[in-house]
Amino acid sequence: MISKIPKWVGDLFEGTLRPNARVLEISNISSRIKKIRFEGNISKMNFQIGYANVLRVSETEYRNYTAAYHDKEKGIIDIIFHIHTNGVGSTYFDSLKTGDETYIGPSRGKKIYDPSIKNQFFFGDETSIGVACALLPLLRSNNQQFQFYFELDRENKNVPELLGFENFTVFPKDGSFRIEKWIIDLPIFTTKDWNNANFALAGNVKSVQTFRKVLKNKTQGNVYSQGYWLEGKKGL
Ligand SMILES: Cc1cc2nc3c(=O)[nH]c(=O)nc-3n(C[C@H](O)[C@H](O)[C@H](O)COP(=O)(O)OP(=O)(O)OC[C@H]3O[C@@H](n4cnc5c(N)ncnc54)[C@H](O)[C@@H]3O)c2cc1C
Incomplete structure (x- = not known):
């Protein structure tokens, strides 16, 4: 771009x-x-x-x-x-x-939402809270099962709650989402419910790429991903 x-x-x-x-x-x-x-x-x-x-x-x-x-x-x-x-x-x-x-x-x-799929999972950071806000009312009105994972700096950890999100987990932005072995242990991989979900990933390029790799190996779901920023790179 x-x-x-x-x-x-x-x-x-x-x-x-x-x-x-x-x-x-x-x-x-x-x-x-x-x-x-x-x-x-x-x-x-x-x-x-x-x-x-x-x-x-x-x-x-x-x-x-x-x-x-x-x-x-x-x-x-x-x-x-x-x-x-x-x-x-x-x-x-x-x-x-x-x-x-x-x-x-x-x-x-790039569209990242397929409304025909019951279970919807979203991963992002501060840069993708906006797209998550646009998605939330659609998930609610379409009666979908949904889960948000956000990796956020400490000063932003209350932002999802302040913006009215539900079914979300906030993780500290400490590099964990760049470790495949750590991602595999996340709760979404411990139940079969999310196996065929729609997965939307947007935010830091390295986190998104690592998460995508694990999802592709561990689930049968559709994975839509887009990196929104990368350390040292101007204007993605
Ligand atoms: C499709 C798309 C949608 C996006 N939507 C949003 C949105 O709604 N809200 C939003 O805030 N951003 C959004 N972004 C991300 C935003 O475009 C980038 O963060 C952009 O690089 C910011 O420009 P800048 O001029 O501030 O920094 P740049 O001049 O692009 O980058 C300068 C330095 O800052 C670093 N940097 C860039 N972004 C961040 C960041 N978030 N955290 C820490 N360091 C960073 C870069 O790695 C670089 O080293 C989106 C990106 C894409 C591709």
Whole structure:
């Protein structure tokens, strides 16, 4: 995915990339997680679970973020940002204030939810809490069995509860999800209930890849996975 475009390309498309959304409300869910509500014309956007919007974070740089909630009639889109403080995107969204204008591109990407499957499992971190928020009401209204596993920094451990999640387990972000032997001992592998589940994995590339490998070896379920960030890599 393109995260940086030359300035002259940006200038050429300035008309189409100009600010099209306004910050309506900012909520600090934790010291490092912000929910921002934007208002704009989103009527032509196609929101699917797993799709992301490309947001402009500087004159030449763009980053992917996910709608946690949207209302096309009201022209509202909520995005949950991990303010990790290492990058231009994180710094930019931390600096936004109510009334500021910004550019939100169309929604596109990879679907990670198959509603026809009864048991649904989701693994993620701070970067995928947004997609988990979009998924939760669908799991409830479709009467599905579901389980969320989140690996989170200590300051964010209460975030799933604050956002109204149920059936979730929070794990410390200590590298455990990069150890196959540790993953195999997790409760989802000790019962047959999850053998044919829909597995959606999104977050740190290394955690997602390791978890995916174990799921592919140990279950018969569909595994949808996408890395959202990788140490040392800008703008996945
Ligand atoms: C499809 C998709 C959907 C996404 N949805 C969301 C979303 O809804 N909310 C969200 O917060 N993020 C989301 N992300 C992740 C986000 O795009 C990346 O974290 C992005 O790298 C942030 O840009 P940045 O400019 O802050 O950091 P970058 O300039 O891209 O990276 C600079 C440095 O920061 C590190 N870094 C990047 N992200 C993190 C992080 N989360 N924690 C610690 N270090 C990090 C990088 O490894 C690099 O070393 C999504 C990514 C994808 C691909």
